[in-house]
Amino acid sequence: MKTTYMPPLNKLKLFSLLPQKVRTQIVNNHRLSSSCRLKNRKLAQDFILERGLVSVFSDPELPSIQDAIDGFPDNPQDQTRIRSGKGIASIWLRDLPESIPCLFGTFLKQKPTLITQNLWANLVAIEKGGFQDARAENRISPTAFRLSDYIDKEGPTTGQILFENVGRSGRIERQKLQRALEELKKLWLILPHQTNCNFQNTTACTWELTIRLVPKKTLAKAASLTRRSAMLNLLVSTIESTGAVDEKAIYRWFPWPRSMTRNLIEEALSSEQCYKVDGPNTVIISTDLADIWPKN
Secondary structure, eight states: OOOOOOOOOOHHHHHHHSOHHHHHHHHHHTTOSTTSOOOSHHHHHHHHHHHSEEESSOOSSSOBHHHHHHOOTTOTTOTTOOSOHHHHHHHHTTTHHHHTTEEEEOTTTTSOEEEEGGGHHHHHHHTTTHHHHHHHTTSSOHHHHHHHHHHHHHOSEEHHHHHHHHSOSSHHHHHHHHHHHHHHHHTTSEEESOTTSOTTOTTTSEEEEGGGTSOHHHHHHHHTSOHHHHHHHHHHHHHHHHSEEEHHHHTTTOSSOHHHHHHHHHHHHHTTSSEEEOSSSOEEEOHHHHTTSOOO
C-alpha cells in the first residue's frame, strides 16, 4: 500500500488542536490573540526578547512580527484586527536590530529572522573555524569561499561590488554568485553590515564576516562550545520559541543534514529539554508547555 505523505501542520492548524489551556498559552506567546497583538515597536521589542528567535514575516511555525501584528482570527467580528502586518514589519525592521539588540539573519529556514544576543555564541560556534574551515570540510563551495575571502581582505562589501570583482560577467555567472552568497548567509558566516539596508536585495546590502560583527564576549563564549552542543542549543531554543511544532517541520529549519537533526531531537528528548506528544501528527513541545499539559 502506498503511504500518503502528510505535510506538517502549520501553527494555526496545530494550535486549534491543542488542549484549551495549552492553546490559550501558546496563542498568547505568539501574540496572536486580540488582547496582546503588537501595536507598536516597544511591544515588538519585548516580543523578540521574550521569544529569542522571531521571524520578521509570516511563518508557519516560528513566532512572527507580521503574524503578531495581523493577529489570529479568533473573533471574526473584531474590528481592531490589522491586515497590513507585512508592511509594518518591514518598517519596524529598520531599527529593531539596533534597539534590542538583536541580529538579523537567514540562518533559520533561509528566512529573515531576528535572533537575540544570548544565542549568538551558538551560531558562531557552529562555524567558529570561519569560511576557511567551512571550505576545507566542503560545507561551502569554492565560489562562496572566494566571496568570503574578498570580504575578509577588503572589509564590508556590497553585493554589487562582490559580483563585479569576484566573478566573471554573464547571467549564469551572476546566478552562481548569488547562490554562493546564499550559502554564506545560510551558515551565518556573513551578516548585513547595516541594519537599514534592504535585506531582500543582496546586491545593495553591505556584507561583513559575522566574527567581525559580534562582540568579543560572544567569540569567547563560542570558543567554549562544541559544534554539536551549539546545534543542540539552537534546536532547543527554537522549539522553546515556537512552543509546539509538528516534528516533521523541524527538519526544514536548519542547514545541516536531516540525520543530524534527527539525532539532536532524540538527544533533546532524552535529556527532557523538550517533549513529544504522539498522535496523527507527532508534536514536539517546549518544557513550559509540558508543565501545563493535561496529565490524562
